[in-house]
Amino acid sequence: MAEYNRVSECVGLITLRNPPVNALSAAVRQGIVDTVERALSDPNVKSVVICGQNGIFCGGADIKEFGSKMTGPPLIPMIHAIESANKPVVAAIEGSALGGGLELALGCHYRIAHSKARLGLPEVSLGLLPAAGGSQRLPRLIGVPAALNLITTGRHVTAAEALQLGIVDQVTDHNTVDAAVKFALSVAGRSLDPRRISTHPCPQQPDLDALFEEVMQKVRQSARGAIAPIACVQAVRAAATLPYAQGMERERELMATLFTSGQARALQYCFFAERAVGRWRMPSGARWDTSKPRPVHKAAVIGLGTMGRGITVALAQTGLSVIAVETQEKQLMEAKQAISGMLERGAKRRGVAPALDRVIYSQNIQAVADVDLVIEAVFEDIALKTKVFQQLSAVCKPGTLLCTNTSALDVDQLASETPNPELVVGMHFFAPAHVMKLLEVVYGPRSSPQAVATAMQLGKKMGKASVAVGNCRGFVGNRMLKPYIEEAFFLLEEGATPELVDQALEEFGFSMGVFRMSDLSGLDVGWRVRKGDGLVEPGTASGRSARIRQGRRYSPLGDLLCEEGRFGQKTGRGWYQYDKPGSRVARSDPWLHSFLGAYRAQHGLVARRIDHQEVLERCLYALINEGFHILDDGIAAGPEDIDVIYVSGYGWPRHRGGPMFYANMVGLAKVLERLEHYQQLHPEVPHLQPSSLLRRLVASGSPPIHKWGEVIKKLHSQL
Numbered sequence: 001m002a003e004y005n006r007v008s009e010c011v012g013l014i015t016l017r018n019p020p021v022n023a024l025s026a027a028v029r030q031g032i033v034d035t036v037e038r039a040l041s042d043p044n045v046k047s048v049v050i051c052g053q054n055g056i057f058c059g060g061a062d063i064k065e066f067g068s069k070m071t072g073p074p075l076i077p078m079i080h081a082i083e084s085a086n087k088p089v090v091a092a093i094e095g096s097a098l099g100g101g102l103e104l105a106l107g108c109h110y111r112i113a114h115s116k117a118r119l120g121l122p123e124v125s126l127g128l129l130p131a132a133g134g135s136q137r138l139p140r141l142i143g144v145p146a147a148l149n150l151i152t153t154g155r156h157v158t159a160a161e162a163l164q165l166g167i168v169d170q171v172t173d174h175n176t177v178d179a180a181v182k183f184a185l186s187v188a189g190r191s192l193d194p195r196r197i198s199t200h201p202c203p204q205q206p207d208l209d210a211l212f213e214e215v216m217q218k219v220r221q222s223a224r225g226a227i228a229p230i231a232c233v234q235a236v237r238a239a240a241t242l243p244y245a246q247g248m249e250r251e252r253e254l255m256a257t258l259f260t261s262g263q264a265r266a267l268q269y270c271f272f273a274e275r276a277v278g279r280w281r282m283p284s285g286a287r288w289d290t291s292k293p294r295p296v297h298k299a300a301v302i303g304l305g306t307m308g309r310g311i312t313v314a315l316a317q318t319g320l321s322v323i324a325v326e327t328q329e330k331q332l333m334e335a336k337q338a339i340s341g342m343l344e345r346g347a348k349r350r351g352v353a354p355a356l357d358r359v360i361y362s363q364n365i366q367a368v369a370d371v372d373l374v375i376e377a378v379f380e381d382i383a384l385k386t387k388v389f390q391q392l393s394a395v396c397k398p399g400t401l402l403c404t405n406t407s408a409l410d411v412d413q414l415a416s417e418t419p420n421p422e423l424v425v426g427m428h429f430f431a432p433a434h435v436m437k438l439l440e441v442v443y444g445p446r447s448s449p450q451a452v453a454t455a456m457q458l459g460k461k462m463g464k465a466s467v468a469v470g471n472c473r474g475f476v477g478n479r480m481l482k483p484y485i486e487e488a489f490f491l492l493e494e495g496a497t498p499e500l501v502d503q504a505l506e507e508f509g510f511s512m513g514v515f516r517m518s519d520l521s522g523l524d525v526g527w528r529v530r531k532g533d534g535l536v537e538p539g540t541a542s543g544r545s546a547r548i549r550q551g552r553r554y555s556p557l558g559d560l561l562c563e564e565g566r567f568g569q570k571t572g573r574g575w576y577q578y579d580k581p582g583s584r585v586a587r588s589d590p591w592l593h594s595f596l597g598a599y600r601a602q603h604g605l606v607a608r609r610i611d612h613q614e615v616l617e618r619c620l621y622a623l624i625n626e627g628f629h630i631l632d633d634g635i636a637a638g639p640e641d642i643d644v645i646y647v648s649g650y651g652w653p654r655h656r657g658g659p660m661f662y663a664n665m666v667g668l669a670k671v672l673e674r675l676e677h678y679q680q681l682h683p684e685v686p687h688l689q690p691s692s693l694l695r696r697l698v699a700s701g702s703p704p705i706h707k708w709g710e711v712i713k714k715l716h717s718q719l
């Protein structure tokens with residue numbers, strides 16, 4: 001769908017019409033081909049402008065079409081036809097010009113952008129490369145280093161940066177289409193040869209080989225197994241070293257490999273999953289589109305430890321007024337300094353003024369009387385949190401939403417201690433809260449849809465991937481983490497080392513293996529939880545019975561390390577050793593290896609050879625199995641919610657789509673078979689017992705992930 005009009009007598013104006021982002025669907029491509037032909041064959045038309053309706057130029061190829069058979073005219077010849085036109089074609093860029101949208105603009109002879117427009121080639125984040133000539137034209141236009149940066153990161157640039165780089169010819173604060181039409185009139189009749197980017201050579205670059213080697217090394221390191229960033233480098237290298245036609249051939253070959261890869265499917269799934277979680281629903285039937293959020297202008301944070309500080313920064317950076325409360329004067333002063341520092345550094349990075357005056361500090365909880373929403377972030381202790389909630393209920397104006405930042409405590413219990421449980425929700429932030437993308441919004445049976453809608457909207461405003469989840473021990477993320485960590489401990493008992501387990505997980509694509517992660521977050525955190533659960537028995541009991549607690553296999557390894565004062569990075573010792581407390585570089589620790597040897601001997605365990613395959617199957621399938629339980633229990637509305645949580649908050653490699661998508665890729669029958677296999681070997685480990693939902697899905701012929709909901713619904717309706 002593209003509309004054609006003649007304006008200012010001799011300018012052909014083509015408007016892309018495909019809401020919401022004017023993606024280049026088959027119909028839009030056909031519309032462009034037809035309208036360009038019409039403009040070029042009309043003797044009254046001297047120049048052409050292409051724009052998009054509703055303030056957005058074009059969001060690129062239609063990602064929804066990627067899974068199906070290609071129909072309609074292909075992009076590459078369409079863009080070539082524009083570039084080789086004998087009348088100037090000007091792109092009028094408002095809103096976004098991304099992916100195929102920017103490639104279309106690069107085929108035009110001139111580009112005029114609105115000052116608020118964003119441009120980029122984000123294909124890499126969908127597991128692809130800019131394969132409509134973008135990988136060949138952009139380096140020719142702006143040089144190899146800048147093109148490599150944009151194409152391998154997929155980052156969007158502002159109109160100002162695009163002008164500086166030479167991607168656009170003019171930036172306007174006024175009506176972009178009017179400016180483009182005026183510009184088109186001014187260039188009518190000029191020679192177009194110098195404006196056809198594909199005919200340019202790439203700007204000369206000294207020591208090209210060294211540059212590509214360095215970039216490739218960096219890209220490989222940060223890609224963590226993702227193949228698209230590497231293909232992007234290879235495509236730009238083709239632009240730098242080959243004639244255009246051969247470069248295009250190389251672009252096509254590389255794209256063909258990426259397009260059908262599982263990674264591209266995973267990354268495109270993530271794109272839609274991130275948008276799907278915004279359309280939340282609760283088991284009560286309440287939904288995102290029928291629940292109106294309350295306006296939040298002023299918020300409060302209670303407790304200014306690490307989490308409270310990060311939450312204060314996140315709220316202030318969103319533009320809210322924040323009352324930050326800490327009852328101890330010394331802690332309040334320290335927090336004020338730390339928060340100001342974080343706000344200043346953040347503002348410097350973003351080139352804006354720091355929002356220091358948006359935060360008012362107080363030692364007195366009465367100061368929160370007129371806020372719209374409170375986030376309590378005191379120490380993880382139910383008695384303390386209950387007391388704070390009771391105080392808040394007495395102090396706050398009627399209708400104030402009370403949110404608790406907890407990673408494990410029972411949100412329902414807390415709600416039941418307040419006169420208005422419908423106003424209570426959990427907001428589980430991840431440290432550091434102003435940086436980490438994930439927010440779990442935890443609703444209880446009595447949380448009102450409006451409270452959930454408000455917390456979800458606030459999360460979105462803070463730029464978080466916000467996922468609404470039900471209340472249970474550990475919610476979604478930490479509940480699934482428990483069997484994963486336990487399996488890692490069992491593997492150590494059976495003969496693995498932390499290095500082996502971490503290497504397997506990092507090669508899989510995790511940003512950090514389970515033991516390095518545990519050292520970073522502190523071993524004492526889990527120790528405290530296990531103590532609370534009555535699982536920790538200090539002492540040196542030996543044999544199998546010492547490793548069965550509460551009727552199931554238990555590994556005391558983490559507790560024993562804590563008894564030694566090894567809490568991880570903060571103490572300079574944990575599963576690894578560090579140069580000094582607080583240092584981040586993990587080194588293998590001979591003490592730990594002898595400790596493991598002595599532990600195995602004491603418990604009559606014989607170390608065996610464990611390979612990466614077993615590490616992955618036991619850790620990941622245990623985690624995935626818990627994910628199926630969560631779906632079965634209705635704690636997460638769908639597999640997308642779980643996957644967004646794991647990709648945004650737990651370092652799961654995005655190019656593997658999240659744990660539930662991964663299970664779907666591996667094959668549900670295979671996951672079930674491996675769980676059954678390990679369950680037979682370890683009958684005293686309940687988390688290896690396959691979930692009934694997994695069995696049910698396999699029995700239903702392993703439907704694709706977007707059809708799991710039907711099986712879950714059927715299961716629930718039979719209960």
Ligand SMILES: CC/C=C\CC(=O)SCCNC(=O)CCNC(=O)[C@H](O)C(C)(C)COP(=O)(O)OP(=O)(O)OC[C@H]1O[C@@H](n2cnc3c(N)ncnc32)[C@H](O)[C@@H]1OP(=O)(O)O
Binds near residue numbers: 020101276
């Ligand atoms: C030969 C191959 C050539 C080219 C390859 C490509 O072009 S690949 C596509 C490259 N483009 C992108 O990656 C852009 C993706 N989109 C975005 O980044 C954002 O959507 C955008 C355009 C910045 C707008 O952001 P905003 O926050 O305003 O909206 P939102 O993201 O919620 O999107 C609104 C709905 O539009 C759907 N959508 C967006 N882009 C596309 C697309 N390219 N194809 C299909 N659909 C797209 C998005 O899913 C939302 O719909 P919903 O129903 O809510 O899920």
